Every structure is written in structure tokens, then in C-alpha cells.
Amino acid sequence: MDRYPLLEIDGKIIRRNAEILLGECRRNGVEPFAVLKGFNALPGIRDVLVKAGYKTLASSRLPHLAAVKEAGLAVETLGLRLPMLSEVHEVVRVCDISLNSEPETLRALDRAAGAAGRFHKVILMRDLGDLREGIFEGERFIETALYVERELKNLCLYGVGVNLTCYGSVIPTEKNLSELAANAADIEKLIGRKLAVVSGGNTTSLPLLLRGAMPEGINNLRIGEAIVVPCDLAGQWRCPVEGLSNRGLVLKAEIIEIGRKPTHPIGELGTNCFGSHSHYEDRGVRRRALLALGAFDIGDPEKLIPDDPGIKILGASSDHMIIDIEESENDYRLGDVVSFTLHYQAMLFATENPLIKKRYVS
Incomplete structure (x- = not known):
């Protein structure tokens, strides 16, 4: 008997997604890096990306990259x-390449690489308004690039890059990525050689590429979400790609209570278990189910997509999720299993949680 919650992982679907996006990138002059962190570098997915043809694997977590080496x-x-x-x-x-912005850190990396007898590649990050990592001033960005090239003998200035969307919600555009490409061109003139990588962002830069609007000079993206859970390409970004499927990951949870209840809490209201004020719509008495799945497992329950279009997610506490099933055509019973596909945040939580069983279905 299966144990729930259960995350089903379809390697064939993920590989097909990976190959489709790799092909789209290469047709547009872009060689993408495959990002592992969103699915916590699960080996069964990681190795599929290598078989699909990705030459560089990326993560923000060093243990993920140590496992690649091992x-x-x-x-x-x-x-x-x-x-x-x-x-x-x-x-x-454990890293052949790292993203950097701080001169002091670059000097420390240079010393560490020298002590290890290695040559370490760095991609210098520019901040173009999203206000997370990167050098904000264009002149200082170029000065730092020249410092790496001329002074830090154990480092290679491998390229330049930018991150967008993750903190400031700034959308990648022809304008901001053209600025990065121009910075790269200026640096190349000063150092007398081409940079290997001009990295124009993450999955959120794919719509620009897919619409044929990626500025000349951008030759790399760092993608992971769109390979494993590509639903936002068609949904949020309105940029569907033929052949991509969001069913590479399917999360299943069991019903532990079912019945009819009011839709508005009864009594004096305060905050919920996370200290937030929730809004409740009074829709009368409706049929609903309680699942053995909660925020501990998936983060925000709204980052799940029910397979059953008649299900509405009402909310979740740490270990329970409430769904409205009044309009479902399925006659759910106690012990039945409800399945969901995932957005990025739910993937991040579900793949990391050791209490969620993982099953590879192909």
C-alpha cells in the first residue's frame, strides 16, 4: 500500500521538457545551465538533465554540487x-564556476584556488534593478571585471550575468538585457578577448527568448523551473511551448475527513496559525474534504493545481489542507487520494521534505 503524501516523478516527461527547452535555447544562440536547486537536486531528476544534453549543472547549495562531483x-x-x-x-x-560581486570575496577565492592548485572561473554579476545580488554601478562593474582579469591570477573572468524577478519582480526586457550585453562588449574590448558567458537570467528570461526578442550578445540562461514545472510559461507569462508538460511531478494526498460544513468560521476571529489574518467567503454549507498535507509539506497551498477542476483549495495549516469539493463530479470518500501538479514553491518544499515519499514512475 502506498504511503501518502506521495510525490510521483516522471523522468520521461522531465527529459522531454529538458530537451525541448535545450533545443529552443540553442536555436537562439543560447547555451543554458540546468539549475538543480528547485527540485533539491534529486539524483533521479538531475541525471535526466545530463542525459538530455546539459553541460553545466547549477545550484545555490554546495552539497548539491558536491554530490554531482561524487x-x-x-x-x-x-x-x-x-x-x-x-x-x-x-x-x-566543488564548483568549477561561481557567481560573484564582492572584491573581498574574489580575493579570498583567488587565495583558496591558489592553495588548492586550481584555476577557478567566475561570472561577475551586475544588478540591473532587481536589487538582489550584483554590482549596481556600471563603472564599478567594469573596474571589478578588469581587477579580476589583471590581478587575480588563480581566477578566470569567465563571464558576466544578471538576476531578475526573484526579489524586485523586475521583468527581463530587451532594454535591461541589452545593457548587460553592452557591459560585456565593453569589457571584452578592454581585456582583448571574448567572454565565454553572458548570462541573461533565469527561467523568467525564457519568454523573451521564445518570442525572438533576446538581445544579441546574451548567450546563456540559468533554467530549472521551466524544465520540471513549466506551468508559469503558459500561465503567468502567456508563452506556451508546444510539447511541454507540467506532469513531471504529481503530488498525491489522502482524504482524512469529509463532509458538509459552513464556509465561514464561527466565533470571534483573530489570526491563523501563522499569525496572518485570513479572508473567508461565506458561501453557506458546502461539501469539503480535509487532506493529510499542509504548509510544512508544500508551503503556500495556492501553489498547487488540483487535477480535478471541481476542487477549490480553501487553505492549509501546518499539517492539514482544506479543499471544497462541492462542485466536483467525483464522489470522494474517506481514504481517497487527491492529486495535484505543482508551481515552483510547492516543488521546492515537496522535493526537500523527507517525509514525502518519492516514486519514480518512468
Whole structure:
């Protein structure tokens, strides 16, 4: 008998998604890096991406990249999060490439690489308004690039990059990515060689590429979400890609209570278990079910997509989720299983949680 919650992982679907997006990128002059962190670098998914043809695997978590090295995979590894000073020796050990912005960190990496007898590649990050990592001033960005190239002998200035959307919600556009491409061109003139990588962002830059609007000079993206859970390409970004499926991951949960109840809480209201004020719509008495699944497992319950279109997600506490099934055509009973596909946040939680059983179905 299956144990729930259960995450089903379809390697064939994920591989097909990976190959489709790799093909789209290469047709547009872009060689993508495959990002592992969103699915917590599960080996059964990670290895599929290598078989699909990705040459560089990236994560913000060093243990993910250490596992790539230990598995002996014939790929390069990229550290996505700016290195902590306390981890530069580990970064040099498990990352072939790292993203950077701080001169002090670059000097520490240079010393660590020298001590290890290694040559470490760095991608210098520019902040173009999203206000997370990166050098904000264009002149200082170019000065730092020249410093790496001319002064830090154990480092290679491998490229430049930008991150957008993740903090400031700034959308990748022809304008902001053209600025990065122009910065790269200026640096190339000054150092007398081409940069290997001009990285125009993450999955959220794919719509620009798919619409044929990626600025000339951008030759890399860092993608992961769109490979495993591509639903936002068609939904949020209105940029569907033929052949992509969101069914590479399917989360299943069991009904532990079912019946008719009022839709508005009864009594004096305060905050919920997370200290927030919730809004409740009074729709009378309706049929609903309680699932053995909660925020501990998936984060925000709204980041799940019910397979049954007649289900409405009402909310969740740490370990329980409430769904409205009044309009479902299915005659649900106690012990039945309800299935969902996932948005990014739900994938992040569900793949990391050891209490959710993982099953590979192909």
C-alpha cells in the first residue's frame, strides 16, 4: 500500500521538457545551465538533465554540487549563490564556476584556488534593478571585471550575468538585457578577448527568448523551473511551448475527513496559525474534504493545481489542507487520494521534505 503524501516523478516527461527547452535555447544562440536547486537536486531528476544534453549543472547549495562531483558526472558545476567568505575553500573544491560581486570575496577565492592548485572561473554579476545580488554601478562593474582579469591570477573572468524577478519582480526586457550585453562588449574590448558567458537570467528570461526578442550578445540562461514545472510559461507569462508538460511531478494526498460544513468560521476571529489574518467567503454549507498535507509539506497551498477542476483549495495549516469539493463530479470518500501538479514553491518544499515519499514512475 502506498504511503501518502506521495510525490510521483516522471523522468520521461522531465527529459522531454529538458530537451525541448535545450533545443529552443540553442536555436537562439543560447547555451543554458540546468539549475538543480528547485527540485533539491534529486539524483533521479538531475541525471535526466545530463542525459538530455546539459553541460553545466547549477545550484545555490554546495552539497548539491558536491554530490554531482561524487557521482562522477561529465559536467561542470556552477555555484549560484554568492560565496560566503567562510566557504571559499569548499566553493573552489566543488564548483568549477561561481557567481560573484564582492572584491573581498574574489580575493579570498583567488587565495583558496591558489592553495588548492586550481584555476577557478567566475561570472561577475551586475544588478540591473532587481536589487538582489550584483554590482549596481556600471563603472564599478567594469573596474571589478578588469581587477579580476589583471590581478587575480588563480581566477578566470569567465563571464558576466544578471538576476531578475526573484526579489524586485523586475521583468527581463530587451532594454535591461541589452545593457548587460553592452557591459560585456565593453569589457571584452578592454581585456582583448571574448567572454565565454553572458548570462541573461533565469527561467523568467525564457519568454523573451521564445518570442525572438533576446538581445544579441546574451548567450546563456540559468533554467530549472521551466524544465520540471513549466506551468508559469503558459500561465503567468502567456508563452506556451508546444510539447511541454507540467506532469513531471504529481503530488498525491489522502482524504482524512469529509463532509458538509459552513464556509465561514464561527466565533470571534483573530489570526491563523501563522499569525496572518485570513479572508473567508461565506458561501453557506458546502461539501469539503480535509487532506493529510499542509504548509510544512508544500508551503503556500495556492501553489498547487488540483487535477480535478471541481476542487477549490480553501487553505492549509501546518499539517492539514482544506479543499471544497462541492462542485466536483467525483464522489470522494474517506481514504481517497487527491492529486495535484505543482508551481515552483510547492516543488521546492515537496522535493526537500523527507517525509514525502518519492516514486519514480518512468
